[in-house]
Amino acid sequence: MSALESGLCRYVLLTYAHSGDSLRRVLDEISGDEAPFGLFGAAGGYALAARRAMHEFHTGPDTWKHIAVGQRQWARLNPRAILRDRPLTLEDYEAAPFLVEPFRLPDNCLVNDGGRACILTSLERARDLKQPPVTIMGLGQHNPSADLYQPGHLTGPTGAQAAFRQALGMAGITRSDIDACQIYDCFTYTVEITLQDYGFFEPGQGAQWFAGGTIEPGGAMPVNTSGGQLAEAYHMGLTPLTEAVMQLMGRCGARQLGPETATKKPEIILCSDNGGVLQTHACCILRRWTP
Amino acid sequence: MTVPGKPSPRLDADAAPFWEACRSHRLQVQRCTACGQVRWPPAFLCPRCHGRDADWVTCSGKGRVYSFVVYHKAFHPAFEGDVPYVVAIVALDEGPCLVSNIVGCDPSRVHCEMPVQVTWEDRPNRITVPLFRPIDG
Numbered sequence: 001m002s003a004l005e006s007g008l009c010r011y012v013l014l015t016y017a018h019s020g021d022s023l024r025r026v027l028d029e030i031s032g033d034e035a036p037f038g039l040f041g042a043a044g045g046y047a048l049a050a051r052r053a054m055h056e057f058h059t060g061p062d063t064w065k066h067i068a069v070g071q072r073q074w075a076r077l078n079p080r081a082i083l084r085d086r087p088l089t090l091e092d093y094e095a096a097p098f099l100v101e102p103f104r105l106p107d108n109c110l111v112n113d114g115g116r117a118c119i120l121t122s123l124e125r126a127r128d129l130k131q132p133p134v135t136i137m138g139l140g141q142h143n144p145s146a147d148l149y150q151p152g153h154l155t156g157p158t159g160a161q162a163a164f165r166q167a168l169g170m171a172g173i174t175r176s177d178i179d180a181c182q183i184y185d186c187f188t189y190t191v192e193i194t195l196q197d198y199g200f201f202e203p204g205q206g207a208q209w210f211a212g213g214t215i216e217p218g219g220a221m222p223v224n225t226s227g228g229q230l231a232e233a234y235h236m237g238l239t240p241l242t243e244a245v246m247q248l249m250g251r252c253g254a255r256q257l258g259p260e261t262a263t264k265k266p267e268i269i270l271c272s273d274n275g276g277v278l279q280t281h282a283c284c285i286l287r288r289w290t291p
Numbered sequence: 292m293t294v295p296g297k298p299s300p301r302l303d304a305d306a307a308p309f310w311e312a313c314r315s316h317r318l319q320v321q322r323c324t325a326c327g328q329v330r331w332p333p334a335f336l337c338p339r340c341h342g343r344d345a346d347w348v349t350c351s352g353k354g355r356v357y358s359f360v361v362y363h364k365a366f367h368p369a370f371e372g373d374v375p376y377v378v379a380i381v382a383l384d385e386g387p388c389l390v391s392n393i394v395g396c397d398p399s400r401v402h403c404e405m406p407v408q409v410t411w412e413d414r415p416n417r418i419t420v421p422l423f424r425p426i427d428g
Contacts, residue, residue: 033306033332034390035298036420039378040366048380052358055403101361101375101398147338149380149390150331151357 001136004122011125016238017115023234024111034149042186043100043108045277049154050189051102056155057204060102064188065093066210067223068106068230071185073216075227077255082110083231107188109229116238118245127291134248137268138171138285140164145279159281160197160272167270171285175199178285179266180222180247180257182240184273185229194272194281195223217255218262225255237273241284244269248288296369299418305333308347313419316411318352320387321345331387352409354383354423361398377401381423395424 003009039045054060072088075081088106096104126133140163144153153159168174175198185191192206200221201209215223226232226243233239247257247266258265271284300310312319322329325342336343359379365371377393379401393401394410407423414420 033301034378035367036300036414036418037378037390037392037422038297038362038365038367038370038373038376039390044360044362044378047360048358048378051360052380052403055358098361098363101363150388151380154358 001120001139004120010121012120013117014120014238014241015115015117016236018113018235020112020114041100042277043103045148046187046189047100047103049151049193049278050187052151053155053189053193054102059189059192059204059206061094061104063192063207063210064107065090066207067185067188067191067215068093070210070213070215070219071224071228071230072106073213074222074225074255075231077217077253077261078226078232079253081227081232082112083227103187103189106230109186110231110234112233114233114235116235116242118238118242123289126289131251132249133289134245135287135289136284137173137287138167138169139283140166140168140170141280141282142166143280145276148277148279154278156193156197156203158193158197158278159274160194160283161199163281163283164198164270167283167285171268171287173268173285178221178268178270179264180225180244180269182225182244182247182269182271183223183228184237184240185224186234186274188230190274190278191223191228193278194274198270222257222261222263225252225257225261237271237282240271240273244271244284244286248286297414298367298369299416300420305335309333310418312347312349313411313421314417316419318350318383318409318421319347320350320383320385322348329386331383331389348385350383350385350409352421353426354381354389354407356380356393356401356403356405356407356423357382357388358403359393359401361401379407379423381407389421391420392422393424394422400425 075083142159142162144159183191183194213219229239257263274281320331323337323342324344326340328339357380361375363375377398379393380388382388406426408426409421410424
């Protein structure tokens with residue numbers, strides 16, 4: 001942003017792409033001192049965090065099933081979603097096999113080919129472009145831990161809490177101004193702990209908050225409206241970010257927030273990204289631009 | 292008991308004394324001589340005070356399960372015969388946490404805060420790994 005504001009550059013391309021097979025190999029090889037004990041992949045670390053969370057506050061499959069099912073409802077409306085034609089019910093979730101318990105298959109994100117991009121420029125330059133611009137209101141980042149297995153942050157507060165505070169301060173808004181969320185969702189638990197640390201509900205209140213379709217089409221707080229990484233496609237932090245931009249531009253077709261999906265036409269959308277196993281966190285608040 | 296083909300641990304200069312002690316069925320971790328912090332993993336600097344000197348302290352081998360997961364799918368062929376197997380973060384009584392397996396117990400019986408005790412598994416290539424089993428009672 002400061003490079004654009006200072007005139008060092010006029011356009012910045014944010015892009016990410018991968019082949020699913022090479023990403024899978026990278027993820028499978030995430031191991032070090034833990035490999036002799038059979039801890040492989042990202043699922044192991046996140047499942048350890050989720051299991052500890054089940055010990056510390058009320059959470060578990062009864063919370064996560066609403067996230068998996070809710071995001072799949074959005075994927076049904078998205079022609080680009082990989083799982084568009086694979087509906088998921090609460091009963092399907094409960095019958096799905098465990099991979100790394102406590103995670104069942106639908107708790108895990110996709111591994112796929114593909115890519116995403118978006119372009120940053122100054123508002124002055126963007127005003128008369130073909131597509132309406134979206135503005136950045138606030139940014140925040142907080143990285144609580146370098147050492148995964150000497151834990152203290154896995155069950156919250158993750159970096160989400162401090163990062164969100166920064167972003168809200170920069171934007172000059174409060175949480176109640178947010179109309180929808182696009183949350184980094186490598187696993188269902190990631191969505192829960194992120195929204196919990198953002199303060200949308202108290203620790204352990206997720207099951208009630210998510211139940212009844214809160215995040216689904218027609219819900220009070222739409223979350224991951226493309227289907228997210230669980231059901232649309234995994235493109236690191238660009239899955240949530242590009243969906244937020246597209247929603248605010250009004251380019252989302254059948255899944256467009258607003259009257260089409262019995263939700264509020266969005267003014268402000270919150271996006272998140274996290275790295276490692278909940279070790280780093282960044283968030284971004286975007287706003288629809290009205291001339 | 293020997294299990295062929297499982298990945299070997301990192302045997303660099305920092306970690307070698309740990310694995311050497313494991314061969315004698317002794318669990319030892321570093322302690323910073325400057326600030327007294329007991330730490331894992333082995334490193335040449337203290338993560339708390341940046342002190343360069345450390346000695347090794349022998350642990351009791353007792354701890355508790357901080358968290359655990361059950362692998363129902365093997366992500367490495369050497370673990371195919373083990374599924375379902377338990378990977379846990381074990382908080383040692385001395386402070387640091389180790390990642391290891393919980394053995395000698397049905398996976399459905401494992402729970403957070405379960406007291407555990409080290410047990411040793413000798414593997415090929417002169418590798419011995421510390422595993423943990425429930426303390427009965």
